[in-house]
Amino acid sequence: MFKLVSSVVLSFLVSIGVFSPDEVERVSLVATTTTVATHNTLRGEANFRPLADVIGWQEVSTAEGHSKLEALEYYDHYRPGAERLGARNSIAISWRKNKYDMTGQGSRLTHEGEAGVTPSRFVNWVVLKNKQSGAKLAFINTHYISGAWNGQHPERQARWHTHNAVVREVVQELRGRGLPVVLVGDFNRAVSQDIAGMNHLRTAGVSGVPIDQIYVSQGIGTGPAERLEKYGSDHFAYSATVSY
Numbered sequence: 001m002f003k004l005v006s007s008v009v010l011s012f013l014v015s016i017g018v019f020s021p022d023e024v025e026r027v028s029l030v031a032t033t034t035t036v037a038t039h040n041t042l043r044g045e046a047n048f049r050p051l052a053d054v055i056g057w058q059e060v061s062t063a064e065g066h067s068k069l070e071a072l073e074y075y076d077h078y079r080p081g082a083e084r085l086g087a088r089n090s091i092a093i094s095w096r097k098n099k100y101d102m103t104g105q106g107s108r109l110t111h112e113g114e115a116g117v118t119p120s121r122f123v124n125w126v127v128l129k130n131k132q133s134g135a136k137l138a139f140i141n142t143h144y145i146s147g148a149w150n151g152q153h154p155e156r157q158a159r160w161h162t163h164n165a166v167v168r169e170v171v172q173e174l175r176g177r178g179l180p181v182v183l184v185g186d187f188n189r190a191v192s193q194d195i196a197g198m199n200h201l202r203t204a205g206v207s208g209v210p211i212d213q214i215y216v217s218q219g220i221g222t223g224p225a226e227r228l229e230k231y232g233s234d235h236f237a238y239s240a241t242v243s244y
Contacts, residue, residue, distance in 0.1 A: 032133045032137075033243045035239060035240070035241050036052050036056075036182050037055045037228075038058070038184035038186075038212055038237065039058070041059050041060055043061050046231050050096075051228065051239055053095060054128065055094045075096060077092050078092065078105055080106075080124060087113065091124050092124075093125075098131070101129045101131060103129045106125050108122060110123060111145075111159045111162050118159070121145060125139060138174040138182070139184075143188075147188070148188065167183070171195055181197075181217045182214070184212075186235070187212070188211050198217060201223030203223075203226070219244075220243060224240075225239065
């Protein structure tokens with residue numbers, strides 16, 4: 001859907017007598033609606049499906065995974081790393097190219113990697129402009145260090161918190177531009193985060209909080225999120241709908 005009537009157009013219609021001021025109050029503005037999704041692909045072993053209009057992928061860390069991503073019809077992708085298998089590219093973002101143009105993008109390192117422990121971790125984001133309505137949406141994808149909260153590797157918690165601080169900074173920077181924001185990813189912690197200006201979407205039919213999570217700007221969606229299939233991964237995929 002797209003925004004049917006702007007306030008400027010409404011004012012013009014009043015001035016030429018098409019609407020009275022009372023009638024204007026009854027005219028509703030229809031928001032742009034976008035489906036979003038997140039899926040950890042198990043190092044690219046999963047089947048890459050057209051889960052939503054905009055998708056955040058994690059663990060696209062193999063040549064096989066990238067080949068599957070590139071074979072996904074009707075999508076463009078954001079992979080900021082210079083090398084195809086660079087760690088930045090493992091959290092790729094895809095969007096339906098017939099619906100959106102990318103007008104902005106970015107990638108930030110959260111912490112360096114350590115052999116046998118973790119690859120370098122990043123936060124990637126894009127700003128997408130809806131081709132029909134012109135409305136923009138900021139979409140963030142990320143993947144936190146594993147094992148920090150399973151009781152086996154408490155020494156990894158400092159890296160997790162460092163990562164979380166960068167995520168919050170990126171969210172606030174994009175919100176500061178006046179953009180509606182969606183944040184998805186594998187948080188590797190089954191606890192929802194209190195992020196200023198954002199709502200965590202609970203998952204329908206699922207008790208508790210999964211480690212794969214979706215957050216949206218306050219006012220653009222209340223959920224619930226939907227748990228999909230695993231599609232060959234060890235993680236379920238999740239989707240939601242936002243309007244802005």
